[in-house]
Amino acid sequence: MLMKADPSSQLTRPESDEGVPLSVKIRERLEAARKRFHSNDNIADFLQPGELDALQEEVAQKMQGVLDSMVIDTSNDHNTGDTARRVAKMYLNEVFRGRYVPPPTITEFPNAEHLNELMIVGPITVRSACSHHLCPVIGKLWIGVLPNEHTNVIGLSKYARLAEWIMGRPQIQEEAVVQLADLIMEKTQPDGLAIVMEARHYCMAWRGVKDLDSKMINSVMRGAFLKNSDLRREFLALIPRKD
Numbered sequence: 001m002l003m004k005a006d007p008s009s010q011l012t013r014p015e016s017d018e019g020v021p022l023s024v025k026i027r028e029r030l031e032a033a034r035k036r037f038h039s040n041d042n043i044a045d046f047l048q049p050g051e052l053d054a055l056q057e058e059v060a061q062k063m064q065g066v067l068d069s070m071v072i073d074t075s076n077d078h079n080t081g082d083t084a085r086r087v088a089k090m091y092l093n094e095v096f097r098g099r100y101v102p103p104p105t106i107t108e109f110p111n112a113e114h115l116n117e118l119m120i121v122g123p124i125t126v127r128s129a130c131s132h133h134l135c136p137v138i139g140k141l142w143i144g145v146l147p148n149e150h151t152n153v154i155g156l157s158k159y160a161r162l163a164e165w166i167m168g169r170p171q172i173q174e175e176a177v178v179q180l181a182d183l184i185m186e187k188t189q190p191d192g193l194a195i196v197m198e199a200r201h202y203c204m205a206w207r208g209v210k211d212l213d214s215k216m217i218n219s220v221m222r223g224a225f226l227k228n229s230d231l232r233r234e235f236l237a238l239i240p241r242k243d
């Protein structure tokens with residue numbers, strides 16, 4: 001069906017307007033709310049129930065166009081016949097799911113034991129992709145928490161779930177650790193928080209300089225870890241980073 005190119009109707013486009021891609025409708029909602037939608041932002045609040053499936057269908061169609069433009073005979077090549085659909089599913093429902101679903105629900109407990117000693121969680125496996133090439137970024141991270149008596153306590157496995165949600169987007173390592181630190185600070189409000197992430201960027205191994213061994217390591221320190229160098233040293237000494 002053809003859409004009339006009447007500029008005045010664009011302003012009052014009804015929600016049911018057929019022919020408008022769902023991605024465009026979602027983008028309009030984000031723009032109306034003045035929300036940022038960079039690759040590592042979560043946009044779950046702007047999707048209605050069922051729309052993730054419809055969006056996956058839209059991506060599959062566009063991915064088919066990419067394969068067509070790469071001159072791959074997906075009609076006769078039994079290996080690639082379903083590739084567009086598989087890649088769309090992988091992006092929206094697997095590797096970049098952290099963009100499209102709300103944060104994992106985390107049960108917080110009051111700190112009944114008044115724990116105030118350094119606690120370290122890790123290594124947590126990181127699986128992400130760089131937002132420059134959409135190439136995998138695979139690594140580990142360690143989280144150091146210095147609670148106080150008012151800090152909410154969350155189960156150890158919950159740190160991994162929060163990390164998975166943040167990393168499940170096309171990311172930039174430096175921004176990913178900051179996003180994760182902000183999220184954990186908001187959820188648990190500790191006296192101090194430290195995160196170290198070490199990852200291999202496959203855009204440097206598969207393409208580019210084709211360096212198979214280089215890793216990127218970065219850290220973010222908050223609160224007590226910024227002020228207290230002994231605490232920082234203790235954390236860094238306790239994380240068993242090597243291979």
Ligand SMILES: [Zn+2]
Pocket residue numbers: 130131132133134135201203204
């Ligand atoms: Zn890259």
